[in-house]
Amino acid sequence: MTQLAIGVLGAARIVPMALVRPAARVPEAVVAAIAARDPQRAGRFAAKHGIATVHDNYQALLDDPQIDAVYNPLPNALHAEWTLKAIAAGKHVLCEKPFTSNAAQAREVADAAAAAGLVVMEAFHYRYHPLAARMREIVDSGELGTVRSIEVAMCFPLPSFGDIRYSYPLGGGALMDAGCYALNCLRMLGDGTPQVRRAQAKLRGADIDRAMTAELRFPDGSAGRITASMWSGKVLDISVRVLGDAGELKVLNFVAPHLYHRLSVRTAAVRRHERVRGEHTYTYQLRAFTDAVLRGGPVLTSAEDAVVTMGLIDEIYRVAGMRLRGA
CATH class of the missing domain: 3.40.50.720 (NAD(P)-binding Rossmann-like Domain)
Structure with a gap:
């Protein structure tokens, strides 16, 4: 072939x-x-x-x-x-x-x-753009020191409530749509599989989360937090923040970096911005x-890897007191 x-x-x-x-x-x-x-x-x-x-x-x-x-x-x-x-x-x-x-x-x-x-x-698709590899490279380099927390937000406005993403029978919900990105990125930057500690949903009807926040804990003790929404007070936020005891990494628009993104690193020794050039993420x-x-x-995004992410999605829904999708 x-x-x-x-x-x-x-x-x-x-x-x-x-x-x-x-x-x-x-x-x-x-x-x-x-x-x-x-x-x-x-x-x-x-x-x-x-x-x-x-x-x-x-x-x-x-x-x-x-x-x-x-x-x-x-x-x-x-x-x-x-x-x-x-x-x-x-x-x-x-x-x-x-x-x-x-x-x-x-x-x-x-x-x-x-x-x-x-x-x-x-x-x-974002995982295959050079920006994703650069984010992980900075975390692994030790430049930020010991990682204390990772926060990922994937929030955008979708006020079309007839959209299939608001349908429970079709597997909708903010955690499924936006939150899967946030969890995938959190796992990419963290060490090991985190455990869900707390979760809170804002609802659109009994079974659909229009927004979801969740707090997690990695095996090394570092904290994780995701914020996902299709309709909430946080209208647009697609960002990553990694805080270490020696510095901080911030990335704006990790999902579509070919359109625009901003990566910044701040430590006691340096403050810098980087631009990671590349083709369209889907290419x-x-x-x-x-x-x-x-x-x-x-x-990078295998079926086995997806099992872990879907397990976290299930657990967040459970902790938030909601039915799993496909139940």
């Missing part, structure tokens, strides 16, 4: 940015087919974006022998079902985050991927996925 033929499950709004445009910059990947609940919509999408094949339904796409891998941007509640079906069909999978509705589903998917020997990657992600499938390259 010299080129990865990717099929898309659903004509979601994210597909052009997350896959179609990056594929134009990654010669080893081609978006070869699409299927949607509405075949006419899939046809219009394919015509607009130059996708050669339109299938009548998701299973027909999975059964297509010309397709090597699947991109799964379906609603959260459908991630596990269709990722498992893709694995059963022998396809590699790039699955949007959050990986599944809960940790039990994530474990089932991870086990299936391992048994099949397939690449199944969670689509935390890095697609290149990494293609490399993993074609050459066995590294996967």
Whole structure:
């Protein structure tokens, strides 16, 4: 195999940015087919974006022998079902985050991927940009001293309350949508898997968190805190703060650094700002996925890693007194 033929499950709004445009910059990947609940919509999408094949339904796409891998941007509640079906069909999978509705589903998917020997990657695109590696490099360098606390915020306004992200049956909630980013980043910068100490939700109805805060503790004693919201008093905040006993790291917009970001380090000896240049985060992600499938390259956001994040999401919902997604 010299080129990865990717099929898309659903004509979601994210597909052009997350896959179609990056594929134009990654010669080893081609978006070869699409299927949607509405075949006419899939046809219009394919015509607009130059996708050669339109299938009548998701299973027909999975059964297509010309397709090597699947991109799964379906609603959260459908991630596990269709990722498992893709694995059963022998396809590699790039699955949007959050990986599944809960940790039990994530474990089932991870086990299936391992048994099949397939690449199944969670689509935390920011992890593949050089900024993420630079953040971890600064923490590991000792420049900040012993890390005392890590705070990650992922807050943005989504007042469209009919959006699927406010639907419990579809696996919605601020923790699922924004909070999965915050938890993933917290884990990337921390040492080991943290434990949830406290959690508090602001609700939109009985089962949907429009905002969530959680306090965690890492095995080394350092504190972690996430703030996630789709609608709250904190309208827009996408940031990281790592406080050590010798200094502080702050990063603004760790999720889309190709658009704009600001990294600053403050210690007793220095105050500096850095700019970590690079391509679009989704281009890095697609290149990494293609490399993993074609050459066995590294996967930073594996199915096994997703199991840990989904376990933390489950525990935060429990501590906040809420039902798990997919319950």
